[in-house]
Amino acid sequence: xxxxxxxxxxxxxxxxxxxxxxxxLKLQPFWQAKHSQIYxxxxxxxxxxxxxxxxxxxSDKPDKKVYSLTGKGRQALIEWVPEPAAEPPTTRDEINLxxxxxxxxxxxxxxxxxxxxxAAHHREKLEYYDRLxxxxxxxxxxxLESIDDKNFGRYILIRKAITLANTQIEWCGWVLSFFDxxxxxxxxx
Amino acid sequence: xxxxxxxxxxxxxxxxxxxxxxxxLKLQPFWQAKHSQIYxxxxxxxxxxxxxxxxxxxSDKPDKKVYSLTGKGRQALIEWVPEPAAEPPTTRDEINLxxxxxxxxxxxxxxxxxxxxxAAHHREKLEYYDRLxxxxxxxxxxxLESIDDKNFGRYILIRKAITLANTQIEWCGWVLSFFDxxxxxxxxx
DNA sequence: ACGACCATGTAAGCGGTTACATGATTAT
DNA sequence: ATAATCATGTAACCGCTTACATGGTCGT
Numbered sequence: 001x002x003x004x005x006x007x008x009x010x011x012x013x014x015x016x017x018x019x020x021x022x023x024x025l026k027l028q029p030f031w032q033a034k035h036s037q038i039y040x041x042x043x044x045x046x047x048x049x050x051x052x053x054x055x056x057x058x059s060d061k062p063d064k065k066v067y068s069l070t071g072k073g074r075q076a077l078i079e080w081v082p083e084p085a086a087e088p089p090t091t092r093d094e095i096n097l098x099x100x101x102x103x104x105x106x107x108x109x110x111x112x113x114x115x116x117x118x119a120a121h122h123r124e125k126l127e128y129y130d131r132l133x134x135x136x137x138x139x140x141x142x143x144l145e146s147i148d149d150k151n152f153g154r155y156i157l158i159r160k161a162i163t164l165a166n167t168q169i170e171w172c173g174w175v176l177s178f179f180d181x182x183x184x185x186x187x188x189x
Numbered sequence: 190x191x192x193x194x195x196x197x198x199x200x201x202x203x204x205x206x207x208x209x210x211x212x213x214l215k216l217q218p219f220w221q222a223k224h225s226q227i228y229x230x231x232x233x234x235x236x237x238x239x240x241x242x243x244x245x246x247x248s249d250k251p252d253k254k255v256y257s258l259t260g261k262g263r264q265a266l267i268e269w270v271p272e273p274a275a276e277p278p279t280t281r282d283e284i285n286l287x288x289x290x291x292x293x294x295x296x297x298x299x300x301x302x303x304x305x306x307x308a309a310h311h312r313e314k315l316e317y318y319d320r321l322x323x324x325x326x327x328x329x330x331x332x333l334e335s336i337d338d339k340n341f342g343r344y345i346l347i348r349k350a351i352t353l354a355n356t357q358i359e360w361c362g363w364v365l366s367f368f369d370x371x372x373x374x375x376x377x378x
Numbered sequence: 379a380c381g382a383c384c385a386t387g388t389a390a391g392c393g394g395t396t397a398c399a400t401g402a403t404t405a406t
Numbered sequence: 407a408t409a410a411t412c413a414t415g416t417a418a419c420c421g422c423t424t425a426c427a428t429g430g431t432c433g434t
Contacts, residue, residue, distance in 0.1 A: 003392080003393075004281075004283060004286070004393095005393080005394090007286060008286045010290070011286045011287070011289045011290040012289065014289075014290040014292075014293050015289070015290075015292075019412095019413075019414095020413080020414070020415095021411095021412065021413055021414080030285035030286065030289065031281055031285060031286060032277075032279050032280075032281065032394090033394080034394070034395065034396085035413085035414075035415085036394085036395075036396080036397090036415080036416080036417095037393080037394060037395085039413095039414060039415055039416090040415080040416080043415090058412090058413090060402080060403065060404095060412095061402075061403075061411085061412050061413070062400095062401075062402070062403095062412060062413040062414075063413075063414090064412080064413060064414080065413090065414080074293070077290055077293065078293055078294060080287075081287045081290050081291065081293065081294050081300075082287075082294055082296060082299035082300060082302075082303070084303070084306060085282070085283035085284045085287060085303060085306075085307065086283050087306075087310050088221075088310065088314070089280065089281060089282035089283065089284070090221055090279070090280070090281050090422095091221075091278065091279070091280045091281075092193075092220055092221070092278060092279050092280075093274070093278035094193060094274035094275050094278065095274045095278075096219040096220060096346055097193070097196060097197045097200045097219065097220060098200070098269075098270045098271075098274060099342040099345060099346050100200045100201065100203075100204070100219065100342045100343060100346065101199070101200040101203040101204075101266055101270050101342065102270065102336075102341070102342045103203075103204075103337075103338070103339045103340075103341060103342055104203050104263070104266065104267055104270065105267060105270050105271055107271060108336060110271035111270075111271060111336075113271075114271070114273070114274060117273060117274075117276075118274065121276050121277065125277070145367065146367070146371070147291075147297060147300075147367050147368060147371050148292075148371070149292070150292045151292075152291070152292060152367075153288040153289045153290065153291045153292055154289060156288060156360075156363075156364050156367075157285055157288050157289065159360070159363075160357075160360045163356050163359075163360060164353065164356055164357075167352050167353055167356045168349075168353075170352070171345075171348070171349045171352060174345075174348075175345050178334065178335070178336050178341075178345075179336060182335070182336050182337070192420080192421075193421095194421080194422095208384095208385075208386095209385080209386070209387095210384065210385055210386080221422090222421095222422080223422075223423065223424085224385085224386075224387085225387080225388080225389090225422085225423075225424080225425090226421075226422060226423085228385095228386060228387055228388090229387080229388085232387090247384090247385090249384095249430080249431065249432095250383085250384050250385070250430075250431075251384060251385040251386075251428095251429075251430070251431095252385075252386090253384085253385060253386080254385090254386080279394095
């Protein structure tokens with residue numbers, strides 16, 4: 001049986017034909033995977049008949065393999081997609097652990113820095129997803145907010161990423177406000 | 190060198206002494222790990238001198254090993270905690286993949302179900318974290334909102350989990366509203 | 379009776395990261 | 407010069423999940 005990453009690749013290929021490199025870039029925002037995991041998997045899916053590829057020779061860039069869904073691949077996808085998703089989804093953020101033990105650290109400024117860089121990372125992500133949203137809007141226009149649109153899924157995912165990033169940024173700001181109050185107390189003494 | 194899960198265990202032990210079973214339960218909400226990963230790691234940390242344990246014999250329940258931080262463990266922790274966290278944090282939610290390919294699925298009611306059960310799971314999590322918050326509030330009282338408090342880290346993490354769960358629930362509701370509009374359009378025809 | 383909770387462990391196997399390997403083009 | 411982008415692959419290793427194994431108590 002296929003694993004989740006395989007279905008992730010098939011999902012991307014449901015919307016067009018792409019090289020392994022392209023698939024990696026498209027998949028990254030929604031399911032982290034390195035090229036060293038993707039290339040061998042694509043070869044396996046190819047052998048098993050879920051995808052097929054053609055070689056594209058390029059003069060300015062390296063040659064590439066462009067993959068497409070086969071009928072078998074499409075069939076496997078439309079059976080998998082409506083099945084219940086694995087719960088709970090996995091999330092692993094080191095800051096959760098570091099926050100838990102922060103009471104041991106006397107250097108509060110170092111801890112403050114952790115939350116500031118965390119906020120900065122989320123602001124970067126937010127900018128990225130904002131740009132993605134503009135792209136999708138230009139592609140689809142006003143038809144986008146209909147579940148029949150081919151881009152609807154991509155649209156709602158980008159929207160989720162944006163609201164989650166905003167929530168994280170707000171949370172970091174809220175935490176940092178405690179550090180500010182703490183610093184003011186120190187000054188008065 | 191120690192891996193992240195090891196530091197996760199040390200973080201939990203920074204706040205008290207716990208059995209492997211307790212550590213698993215405490216760690217779960219912030220860093221998913223099964224007992225089969227935790228027990229051997231604790232033994233390794235024990236051998237390497239980062240933690241130590243005493244055997245507690247119980248008559249009503251199975252005997253257990255209660256672990257505590259050693260000086261070496263505490264030292265390793267206070268060096269690790271202020272170091273920058275690994276970026277980006279990993280998140281893997283199958284619904285992200287399924288949404289991407291939902292345009293292929295003609296059975297929109299099945300897709301609707303996916304978002305409804307997703308919302309239900311987040312509501313469950315929300316209830317769990319609400320209860321945790323009440324616990325922490327009772328333990329710490331009003332002192333809680335000070336970065337010097339031992340419970341401050343736990344407090345802000347629970348707060349984050351609550352706001353993120355709320356954002357996810359709202360997003361699911363927003364997505365479901367499109368399904369409602371779609372269903373109404375169908376009816377008119 | 380049956381399942382859930384407490385409690386600890388081992389073993390097999392899949393999933394995922396890091397490092398090794400190559401190499402042209404373009405931008406700073 | 408140096409780094410980034412495009413492009414594909416392999417190998418070693420660590421992280422993580424699933425399954426196997428045991429066994430008492432408590433609630434329904």
